[in-house]
Amino acid sequence: MTTFSEQFGFDRSEVNLANWLESPYSSWSFQNVPEIVPTAVIDGPGTSALPRAIDDAFLDQTFDDELPEKRRDYLDRTFTDAFLVVNKGKLISEYYREPMNESTRHLVFSVSKSITALLTGIVIDKYSLDVTKTVSHYLPNAKGSAYEDATIQDVLDMLVSVQFIEDYTLKAGVYARYRRAMLFMPPSKDELLPKEHLGEFLFTLPKASGDHGKVFAYQSPNTDVLGMILEKVTQTRFPTLLSELLWKPLGARSATVTVDGIGQSRTAGGIACAAHDLALLGELFRNLGFANGQQIVPEKWIQDTKENGNPQAWNVGDFETLFDHGRYRNKWYADGDGAYCGIGIHGQWMYVDPASESVIVKMSCQPVASDDELDTRILVFMRDIAASLR
Numbered sequence: 001m002t003t004f005s006e007q008f009g010f011d012r013s014e015v016n017l018a019n020w021l022e023s024p025y026s027s028w029s030f031q032n033v034p035e036i037v038p039t040a041v042i043d044g045p046g047t048s049a050l051p052r053a054i055d056d057a058f059l060d061q062t063f064d065d066e067l068p069e070k071r072r073d074y075l076d077r078t079f080t081d082a083f084l085v086v087n088k089g090k091l092i093s094e095y096y097r098e099p100m101n102e103s104t105r106h107l108v109f110s111v112s113k114s115i116t117a118l119l120t121g122i123v124i125d126k127y128s129l130d131v132t133k134t135v136s137h138y139l140p141n142a143k144g145s146a147y148e149d150a151t152i153q154d155v156l157d158m159l160v161s162v163q164f165i166e167d168y169t170l171k172a173g174v175y176a177r178y179r180r181a182m183l184f185m186p187p188s189k190d191e192l193l194p195k196e197h198l199g200e201f202l203f204t205l206p207k208a209s210g211d212h213g214k215v216f217a218y219q220s221p222n223t224d225v226l227g228m229i230l231e232k233v234t235q236t237r238f239p240t241l242l243s244e245l246l247w248k249p250l251g252a253r254s255a256t257v258t259v260d261g262i263g264q265s266r267t268a269g270g271i272a273c274a275a276h277d278l279a280l281l282g283e284l285f286r287n288l289g290f291a292n293g294q295q296i297v298p299e300k301w302i303q304d305t306k307e308n309g310n311p312q313a314w315n316v317g318d319f320e321t322l323f324d325h326g327r328y329r330n331k332w333y334a335d336g337d338g339a340y341c342g343i344g345i346h347g348q349w350m351y352v353d354p355a356s357e358s359v360i361v362k363m364s365c366q367p368v369a370s371d372d373e374l375d376t377r378i379l380v381f382m383r384d385i386a387a388s389l390r
Contacts, residue, residue: 007098007099008027008028010024012028015028016186017183022367023367026365027365030106030107030272030363030365031105031106031107033105033107034256037183037184038259039270040239040257040259040263040265041256042243042271044251044253044255044277045251045253046251046252047251048280048291050089050091050279050280051089051090052090053090053091053092055092055093058085058092058093059072059075061388063381063384065380071381071385078347078366078381079364080097080347080362081096081097081100081106082094082097082100082106083360083363084276084278084360085358085359085360085385086282086359086360087357087389088358089357091276103253104275105272105273106272106274106363108272108363110220110223110342110344111271111278111342112223112266112269112270112344113223113267113268113269113342114342115281116226116227116230116267116268117156117331117332118281118284118285118289118297118301119246120156120226121297121301121302121305121330122246122296123230125298125301126245127233127234129233130152131151131152131156132151134151134152135152136149138233139203142203145204145206146160146205146208147203147205147225151212152229154213156331157313157331158217159213159216159310161208161209161214162207162221163207164205164219166219166220168370174205177196177201181196181197181200182224182270183258183261197261199228199264202228214313216310217318218318221268223267223268223331224267227264227265227267238267242257249291249292250281250284252274253277255271275363278361278363282352282359282360282361285297285302285352286352289301306340308329309329309334314326322376322379323379335383337383338355339353339354339383340354345366345369347365347375347378351382353382353386355390356386356390358385358386358389360382
């Protein structure tokens, strides 16, 4: 029997809350989040299975990035844990790096935002959530913070003017406070427990100098605020809400979401699920919210996500170089080439290309959280595959 250290190159005892997001430990920890961070279960029946029409030669085809190589070798080189390609509703290619398999849950980081947005579309329909209202309309404790006069749509589109630096390398300051509050980092040296829970932290953030609605500014706390609003409007905890309104109707396997010390879900980046179920979500988006014979997400919400957004805000925002002619709407990226995707740090992708009727899922453990150069090349890889299927 292969030992843990033989399989991963380090001992389990070496992995802890201080290093679990770092390489090489992330090759194990991203697939075993509950052993590091408190989590809540998102119940799912696991009844849906994509029809399989596996093309054994698909990953042996050549892709030319820095040098011509097989797609399979490219996946190996880009720290891929799982990779799935769905075309016209059928799974045509899959790849897993041991010990990951089709049922293994993998942390998807900020793809959680895109999932939370699909849930938001359902809540709008079932609970009359009004995205034109301000955050403080639903959460009075937001008063005095950046979120007091931001609308729910500002939150959805990352158009909130808030003083916050999204820098994954920081071990101190406001970002470290954020990670400690969500229990992704150990308490500081003078603390036994974090000084603040996630909700407490969020509403200490002050407004920046500009107005809301003008500039695309990628700030993860926005989506944690959205999760709190969903819970307030529905009077239901996020894991239960996601299970009842999305996971069970979709037929996905049970998943997990990380929680803070009082059970507040990390809706911005704490969901872990199987690659197959991320593909089901991509197919749900491609099919305009319809799956298993029912309209799970309102079609008008998917159409709004696909068609709207603020190109001007994108062009002066944080990621203007990632997508030419891009947009960001309801926590989904719109590629200028006509594709839509959810993206998470360390190489998580849910890529939907309506033109080729395809969905591509990539789960990874890239050593650098935000590797702009590698992410840009992986986007080219996704586009190349989609183009080959058109």
